[in-house]
Amino acid sequence: MSKLRVESYTLSxxxxxxxxxxxxxxPLGIGGTRLHAWAFPTRTFQSKLFGKADGETGIDEDFAARGFDNVGAWIMGRNMFGPVRGPWPDESWKGWWGDNPVYHxxxxVLTHHPRAPLVMEGGTTFHFVTDGIHAALERAREAAGGRDVRIGGGADTIRQYLQERLIDELHIAISPIVLGSGExxxxxxxxxxxxxxxxxHAATEWATHLVLTRQ
Incomplete structure (x- = not known):
């Protein structure tokens, strides 16, 4: 059976x-972008986010790359999709990622408010799920076709799946910064x-990487 995984989720x-x-x-709250100083220079993130063919290798890259290995679908919370709250005022908001999001x-997307599927360039389609985390997981697993499902975040979404013992594995990166408040x-x-x-576990200059596995 496919796994449900959290990858490259970074904490202060x-x-x-x-x-x-x-x-x-x-988009990541005040100061939140600094969390990901370990990830942005990696070959995986340079390729996925910026379309560049080069980037840093090593331990940080190894953990960044594993986050896309054997993944066939994603789940995310409404807040990760965007800052719009409550009923959708219209369909103008299409995410943080432009016309060709990084997911492919x-x-x-977990939400309390219905919205038609949003088809984007590059093979990404956002499906808005209003009937809870179990329904979202069932649909994601079906779409993944035997591959794993990755939870992108945010924290509340991950907590919901953790409390139901549904997550098989979490990769957490601890960044050497303090934020003081947030999620x-x-x-x-x-x-x-x-x-x-x-x-x-493994440590680099910019992060301590931890893998948590459900026994």
């Missing part, structure tokens, strides 16, 4: 996966009770 030293006050100017596969990933989560343990 004080436990925040995004800064406060998400907005058009600060089906993406299932805490493990708020109210007891990883031991849920059956998770650290099965791999």
């Amino acid at each position: 030293i004080d436990g925040f996966g995004a800064g406060p006050e998400q907005s058009l100017e600060n 596969m089906p993406v299932f 805490r990933l493990f708020e109210g989560i007891n990883l031991v009770e849920l059956g998770y343990s650290c099965t791999r």
Whole structure:
């Protein structure tokens, strides 16, 4: 059976996966972009985000690359898709990523407000799921065709799947910065009770990488 995975989710030293006050100017909240200093220079992120053929290799690249290996669909929360809250005022907001998003596969967006599927360039289609995390996972697994499903975030979405013991593996990168406030990933989560343990760790200049696996 395919796995449900979290990949390249980065936390500050004080436990925040995004800064406060998400907005058009600060998609990851104030200060949140600094979390990903380890990822942006890697060959994978340079290729996926900027269309460049080069980039850094090494441990950071290894973890960035594994996040796309054998992935056939994504799940994300409404807040990760964009800053629009409440009922969709129109269909003008199409995500942070331009006309050709980085996913190139089906993406299932959790929301309380219906919206028609959004077909983008490059093979990405955003499907808006209003009937909960289990329905989103079922649809994502069907779309993935036997490959794994990746949860992109944000923190609340990951917590919901963790609490249901649905996530098989999490790659967490700890960035050497402090944010002071924002979204805490493990708020109210007891990883031991849920059956998770650290099965791999590696440190670089810009991150400490941890893999948590559900036993």
